[in-house]
Structure formats: structure tokens, C-alpha cells
Amino acid sequence: MDRTIEQLLEIQDKDIRIFNLKMQIESVPEEKEKVKHLMSEAEDAVTVAKSNYLEIEKNIKEEEIEIASLKEKILNLQGKSASIKKNDEYKALLKEIKQFNEKIELHEDKQLVFWEKLEKSKKSREKATKTLDSTKGRIENSLKDLDTRNENCNMQIKKVREVRKSLTESLPTELFNNYQRLLKRRSSGKIFIKAVVPLQGENCGGCFLKVTPQIKSSLRKSSFGQCENCGVILYLP
Numbered sequence: 001m002d003r004t005i006e007q008l009l010e011i012q013d014k015d016i017r018i019f020n021l022k023m024q025i026e027s028v029p030e031e032k033e034k035v036k037h038l039m040s041e042a043e044d045a046v047t048v049a050k051s052n053y054l055e056i057e058k059n060i061k062e063e064e065i066e067i068a069s070l071k072e073k074i075l076n077l078q079g080k081s082a083s084i085k086k087n088d089e090y091k092a093l094l095k096e097i098k099q100f101n102e103k104i105e106l107h108e109d110k111q112l113v114f115w116e117k118l119e120k121s122k123k124s125r126e127k128a129t130k131t132l133d134s135t136k137g138r139i140e141n142s143l144k145d146l147d148t149r150n151e152n153c154n155m156q157i158k159k160v161r162e163v164r165k166s167l168t169e170s171l172p173t174e175l176f177n178n179y180q181r182l183l184k185r186r187s188s189g190k191i192f193i194k195a196v197v198p199l200q201g202e203n204c205g206g207c208f209l210k211v212t213p214q215i216k217s218s219l220r221k222s223s224f225g226q227c228e229n230c231g232v233i234l235y236l237p
């Protein structure tokens with residue numbers, strides 16, 4: 001293979017390398033966002049667990065207040081009982097006390113259920129806090145890794161660019177400019193489309209259309225040619 005085309009292919013390889021490195025750099029912010037999202041999920045879980053715990057604590061206190069007020073009512077009634085003379089009134093009073101005691105029992109049962117819930121909630125709160133701590137550690141590492149990736153890629157790009165520059169120096173200017181133009185025209189930000197491709201049998205390696213016999217014969221004479229259809233630089237493999 002002709003040295004010129006070899007050089008051009010090497011330049012194209014470097015451009016592909018630079019393109020891929022740039023893609024890796026571009027993906028860093030998005031991946032950082034993903035990582036940070038994991039963090040906010042873990043934080044949310046702790047917030048939910050904490051408020052759940054506080055809510056149950058509040059329920060227990062409410063039951064306590066209710067029980068205390070019922071007990072006070074009973075004490076009041078018991079205080080009155082000494083002054084009651086009539087048997088009917090006394091019976092009614094005892095009945096009322098009994099009803100209050102029954103209510104207290106109901107509230108105490110409810111309280112027990114809340115205590116159990118509180119215990120479970122405490123465990124899930126601890127678990128969420130632990131998860132958050134380990135997530136924090138993991139995320140710090142991931143963010144550091146992403147920063148390292150960024151630095152490494154930039155360093156690599158610098159190196160590859162230097163090699164590329166030395167390769168371009170001895171290349172015919174017109175050919176190189178043509179190559180640059182083709183790259184710019186064909187590649188978008190998301191995909192790299194080669195500007196130099198081999199002839200594949202009778203067909204262009206870029207657009208896969210059959211090339212004219214003139215191009216084929218000119219390719220045999222010189223080291224490269226251009227596809228009449230898509231414009232890529234063709235060479236004989």
C-alpha cells in the first residue's frame with residue numbers, strides 16, 4: 001500500500017481514537033448525574049424512615065394523653081363517690097368507671113400495636129441510614145473515578161493529537177484538506193463516519209454503490225481516488 005494512503009489511514013485511526021475519547025468525556029456529566037441521583041434516593045429513604053418513626057412516636061404519645069385523661073376522669077368519679085347517697089347513682093357511677101377502664105384498655109392495646117410498629121420502624125430507619133452511609137462512600141469513589149476518566153481522556157487526546165500532527169506534516173496539503181472537509185461533512189457529533197474507505201470489489205466502501213470503471217482503473221494507477229457518488233477517498237485494500 002502506498003505510504004500516503006497509509007499515512008492518511010493512520011490519521012483517520014487517530015481521529016477515531018480522539019472521537020471515542022471525546023465521547024467518553026461527554027458521558028461524564030450524565031454519569032455523574034446518575035450517581036448523584038442514587039445518592040438523593042438514599043437520602044429520601046432516610047427522610048421517609050425518620051418521619052415514619054416520628055409519626056409512630058406521636059401516635060404513642062396521643063394514646064398516652066388519652067389514657068391519662070381517662071384516668072383523671074376515673075379519679076374524679078372516685079372522688080365524688082363518697083358524697084353519693086343513692087344506690088342508683090352509685091351504680092351508675094361504677095358503671096361509668098367501668099366504661100372508662102374499658103376505654104383505657106382499648107387505648108393500651110392500640111399503644112402496644114404502635115410500640116411494635118415503632119420497633120420495626122427503628123430497624124428500617126437504621127437500615128436506611130446504613131445504606132445512605134455506604135452509598136455515600138460508593139458515590140464518592142464513583143465521582144472520583146469519573147474525574148479520573150475525564151483527566152485520562154484529556155491526556156490521551158493530547159498525546160494522540162501530537163502523533164496526528166506529526167503524521168499530517170508530510171501529507172499532501174490538498175489531500176489532507178479534502179479529508180478534513182469530508183470528515184466534517186459526513187460525521188455528526190454522535191457517530192464517526194470514515195472519510196477514507198477501501199474499495200470493496202467493485203463497490204465503494206462508503207456508500208456501497210458500484211464505482212465506475214474509470215475510478216477503478218485510476219485507483220490502480222494512483223494510490224487513491226474519490227467516489228463519484230458519496231465523495232469518500234477510496235483506496236485499493
Ligand SMILES: [Zn+2]
Pocket residue numbers: 204205206207208209227228229230231232
Ligand atoms: Zn461512495
